[in-house]
Amino acid sequence: MTEQLYLEDSTVDAFEATVERTVSDDRVVLDRTHFYPEGGGQPADHGTISTEDGREWRVVDVQKHDGIHHYLEPGDGVADEELPAAGSTVTGELDWERRYSHMRYHTAQHLLSALLLNEYDAETTGNQVRAHKATLDCAYERFHDDELEHVEDRMNELVEQARPVDWYVLDRDTAEEELDPERTRLSLLPDSITEIRIVEIGGTDDGDEPFDRTACAGTHVENTEEIGEVTVTGRETKGSDEERITFELD
Ligand SMILES: [Zn+2]
Known part of the structure; x- marks a missing residue:
């Protein structure tokens, strides 16, 4: 391999x-x-x-x-x-411009998934990064305009807080014991996978609980401030109890 x-x-x-x-x-x-x-x-x-x-x-x-x-x-x-x-x-x-853009969008998607779960109990069901926009699908009835404004404000706050982003490998047993199953969804991975790559978005101070820890094999920036300004550009329904949010980075 x-x-x-x-x-x-x-x-x-x-x-x-x-x-x-x-x-x-x-x-x-x-x-x-x-x-x-x-x-x-x-x-x-x-x-x-x-x-x-x-x-x-x-x-x-x-x-x-x-x-x-x-x-x-x-x-x-x-x-x-x-x-x-x-x-x-x-x-x-x-093509670094393309890759770096994917890294920024992908890291922003981690922030958004964690934020939606924390504040709206809306679990991410799918996501797609592009070079100039990204979409995220989640289990939620319908987002109203004031909620989308709040999501955008919170995203920009998390970016400005310049939180560190780290990744490391855990053996599966440890990961299943220590991590929040709702976030990591380890149960969806085939049994053959015994080592899990964890991507962690840190707190604002040393010793804080991390903001998010997710199993992920993508590429990410090393600090949330690299993401830049976030604009939530829209929402649409993806069927009953599923919403799609679209966002763009500056
Ligand atoms: Zn990722």
């Missing part, structure tokens, strides 16, 4: 790796990668992969299968269906 470097350090925008194998005529699997594969409501990273002899491909999609598949399109001087050879060293470079 490809080593998932983005799980440890989400601040890296370029890296070297070895091509483990090619798949059909448009994909490579690397031994290690910082390219995030689509999942958990966060889109795949884009960018480029280049070889030491100067050939370059555009990374147009990344998907997790048996290893992480990087879908390539030929750049300048590269023939159709030509791929970097298995065993060769390549440099990967992420």
Whole structure:
């Protein structure tokens, strides 16, 4: 399985790796990668992969299968269906503007999920991050305008409080014992998963209880102030007792 470097350090925008194998005529699997594969409501990273002899491909999609598949399109001087050879060293470079935007939106989504659960008992049922907006679905009858205004104010407060964001791995038994099941929904994970990656949004002072702890394999910013100003742009009903909230970041 490809080593998932983005799980440890989400601040890296370029890296070297070895091509483990090619798949059909448009994909490579690397031994290690910082390219995030689509999942958990966060889109795949884009960018480029280049070889030491100067050939370059555009990374147009990344998907997790048996290893992480990087879908390539030929750049300048590269023939159709030509791929970097298995065993060769390549440099990967992420489209950082796109990735960083996903990190900001994804971290904002954690804040919003925790806030909706704390204040409205509304559990998140789905979420989708894009580069310029995000949506979150939750179990709630209907949000009124004054509630949406309150949500927006609270989100901006949490951003301004510059809360630290950390991630670490817990073994499953410990996670099930220590974490709030409603937030982490560990029971939904297959039994085969024995190690859980926890993303924690801290309190405002050392020693405070964290604001949120969730099982998540996405990429996040390291402090809520990186999120920037939040605007709640709307709501719509997703059927009985389900609401969709849309928000944008400055
Ligand atoms: Zn996350």
